Amino acid sequence: MQLKIQYYALMREQAGRSEETLETASATPADLYGELATRYRFTLTREQLKVAVNSEFSDWSRRLAAGDAVVFIPPVAGG
Amino acid sequence: MMRFRFTQTAIDTAQARRELLDLGAGGYVSFEGWVRDHNEGREVTRLEYEAFQELAVKEGERIVADALRRFPVKHALCIHRIGLLGLSDMAVWVGVSSAHRGEAFDACRFIIDEVKHRVPIWKKEHYRSGDSGWVNCERCAAPPGHAHEHEHEHERHDEPAAGHS
Numbered sequence: 001m002q003l004k005i006q007y008y009a010l011m012r013e014q015a016g017r018s019e020e021t022l023e024t025a026s027a028t029p030a031d032l033y034g035e036l037a038t039r040y041r042f043t044l045t046r047e048q049l050k051v052a053v054n055s056e057f058s059d060w061s062r063r064l065a066a067g068d069a070v071v072f073i074p075p076v077a078g079g
Numbered sequence: 080m081m082r083f084r085f086t087q088t089a090i091d092t093a094q095a096r097r098e099l100l101d102l103g104a105g106g107y108v109s110f111e112g113w114v115r116d117h118n119e120g121r122e123v124t125r126l127e128y129e130a131f132q133e134l135a136v137k138e139g140e141r142i143v144a145d146a147l148r149r150f151p152v153k154h155a156l157c158i159h160r161i162g163l164l165g166l167s168d169m170a171v172w173v174g175v176s177s178a179h180r181g182e183a184f185d186a187c188r189f190i191i192d193e194v195k196h197r198v199p200i201w202k203k204e205h206y207r208s209g210d211s212g213w214v215n216c217e218r219c220a221a222p223p224g225h226a227h228e229h230e231h232e233h234e235r236h237d238e239p240a241a242g243h244s
Contacts, residue, residue: 006131008129008130008131008199008201009129009201009203009213009216010201010213010216010217012129043217044216048216050199052131052134052199055133055134055137056134056137057134057138071131071134071199073131073134073199074201074213074215074216075215075216076195076196076197076198076199076200076201076215077195077200077201077202077213077214077215077216078128078130078159078171078194078195078198078200078201078202079112079159079170079171079191079194079195079200
């Protein structure tokens with residue numbers, strides 16, 4: 001299944017890109033993070049992140065569908 | 080409604096304030112967050128703000144809507160700047176108008192606190208020493224008890240003297 005992944009802030013720098021289209025067998029955001037953390041050596045643990053699917057906050061165990069847009073959200077620091 | 084929005088240029092507070100005007104309001108409270116020259120003992124020279132805008136504006140709108148439900152105020156608005164900011168530049172502005180001052184202060188405080196905790200915005204500090212770091216992301220291994228709250232502003236509250244508040 002193909003997913004669109006967008007990266008921000010520290011994760012954008014560590015991935016070396018701001019977005020990509022990915023062919024993956026990961027069924028959930030949690031699985032997907034495991035796959036990508038290995039590939040890009042992300043330093044943040046999943047417990048430090050939130051995740052959004054199609055521009056809305058999501059559960060880590062949600063079933064991903066082809067075409068979903070996934071964003072991992074590092075600890076925020078607005079203001 | 081656009082009660083939460085981003086700008087890439089300086090925040091126009093005069094225009095923002097006009098959006099809060101209401102014949103039933105006796106005053107308004109605003110908060111400005113400014114870029115400070117130090118954080119956690121390091122000299123900061125500039126800040127870089129980045130946001131996941133599609134979700135950030137939704138979450139920001141939800142925060143302002145929450146504030147309008149919780150507090151009996153007239154209007155509320157939050158504008159956050161993104162991009163590269165220098166010292167003393169304004170990073171965020173919150174304004175709330177209401178019949179009486181108490182709820183305006185409370186709602187303004189609620190909005191800035193929630194924005195800092197919930198909205199997907201990140202800031203990278205550039206230090207005088209030449210290096211840089213994403214706030215809350217690169218020093219998470221700090222010892223227990225070490226504050227994770229990184230304040231970046233000085234406070235300023237405005238309220239017209241002529242209000243019935």
